[in-house]
Amino acid sequence: MYLEQLHLTRFRNYFNCSVAFEAQTIILLGNNAQGKSNLLEAVELLATLKSHRTSKDQDLIFQNEAIAQIEAVVKRLYRENTLTLTLRQKGRRTVALDREKLRRKTDFLGxxxxxxxxxxxxDLVRGSPDKRRNWLDALLIQIEPIYAYILQEYNRVLRQRNALLKTIRKSLYEVSESNQVDNSTWEQLALWDAQLAANGSRVMRRRARVLERLTPIAQKWHNQISDHTEQLNLIYTANVTWSEDDPQQVQQAILDRIKLRQAAEQNLGTTVVGPHRDEVEFNINETPARSYGSQGQQRTLVLALKLAELELIETVVGEPPLLLLDDVLAELDLQRQNQLLSAIANRFQTIITTTHLNSFDQQWLKSSQVLTVDNGSLS
Structure with a gap:
């Protein structure tokens, strides 16, 4: 997989910028706040239709412009595609593949x-559980694009159920004449329970499966980077228990848990059961890395996770993905830098942002395309 061209129009601080990528390794050099991360964000949006920096399209559009566009030419093993993402201040974003507008965004993913x-x-290790859930979901979308729709459907059901629970809470606990909920409301809640269980089962089972596939790959990299001194384990901790990867069993486990927590849900006016409450645990030598891991251990862990992501995606899609390194080399010591750079070798097309070239080996620089980024322009 090779990114040949990128064209940014009114995106972030790029008013109109085109670049042709001519090497396996591209280094974006420049001071802070010049647009290096913005360029990587554009590539990330084409890959996942999400940005890890913002959830609002308006934030991605240049100043007071109405529309922004990201366009790229991507060479795959057996084909070449032109990808276009159009963002709007007002109205929905649209996607196009080879200039043909797509009705379903899931057809664009992948x-x-x-x-x-x-x-x-x-911060993946020490951060809140939603960071780890989002990381796992982003990986799933890359290897199984339909998961984006599954997750969207689950979140839609969750919003509707939460709205109904708020209504029930108001009827039961706030001052009113009857302090009662009519039968039709309880029947409606039962319907949302069933939908939550069905959609939640799809999310939970996929998360558990992908983590099961990722764990041995991450363990291999972690052993290598830590020089076999530490044992890594990744655990998907769902807030319901099941023994088999069976849709009916997981759905029933969710429904049983809902029944158990119904008083808490009605009191709080929100859903407390489901994959939106699950956790991904990272343990080093059977100790939670979040609580006890040193900074060095945490960096090793995250590096192992990223290398495992690369390898898993390559295995599933049949060709190596792009690697985007955003100001990360400065955060790694020399040993971890070397581990990362040697793992990349010439296997993945890599775009790296940096404020200086001192940390790069001369041989690397000779084979890399170095682009200077200055206030939204490239040279």
């Missing part, structure tokens, strides 16, 4: 695969 590793990812 045209480009990329793994991003930024300094923000070092």
């Amino acid at each position: 045209a480009l695969n990329a793994v991003q590793f930024s300094s923000l990812d070092l």
Whole structure:
């Protein structure tokens, strides 16, 4: 997989910028706040239709412009595609493949695969559970694009059920004449329970499966980087228990848990059962890395996870994804830098942002395309 061209129009601080990538390794050199990360964000959006920096399209559009566009030419093993993402201040974003507008965004996902590793990812270990859930979901979308729709459907059901629970809470606990809920409301809640269980089962089972596939790959990299001194384990901790990867069994486990927590849900007015409450645990030598891991251990862990992501995506899609390294080399010591660079070798097309070239080996620089980024322009 090779990114040949990228054209940014009114995106972030790029008013109109085209670049042709001519090497396996591209280094974006420049001071802070010049647009290096913005360029990587554009590639990330083409790969996942998400940005890890914002959830609002308006934030991605140049100043007061109405529309922004990201266009890229991607060379795959057996084909070449032109990808276009159009963002709007008002109205929905649209996607096009080879200039043909797509009705379903899931048909766009998978045209480009990329793994991003930024300094923000070092918070993956110590951060809140939703960071780890989002990381796992982003990986799933890359290898199984239909998962984006599954997750969207689950979140839609969750919003509707939460709205109904708020209504029930108001009827039961706030001052009113009857302090009662009519039968039709309880029947409606039962319907949302069933939908939550069905959609939640799809999310939970896929998360558990992908983590099961990722774990041995991450363990291999972690052993190598830590010089076989530490044992890594990744555990998907769902808030319901099941023994088999069976849709009916997982759905029933969710429904049983809902019944058990119904008083708490009605009191809080929100859903407390489901994959939105699950956790991904990282343990080093059977100790939670979040609580006890040193900074060095945490960096090793995240580096192992990113290398495992690359390898898993390559295995599933049949060709290597892009690697986006956003200001991350400065966060790694020399040993971890060398581990990362040797693992990349010439296997993955890599785009790296940096404020200086001192940390790069001369041989690397000779074979790399170095682009200077200055206030939204490239040279």
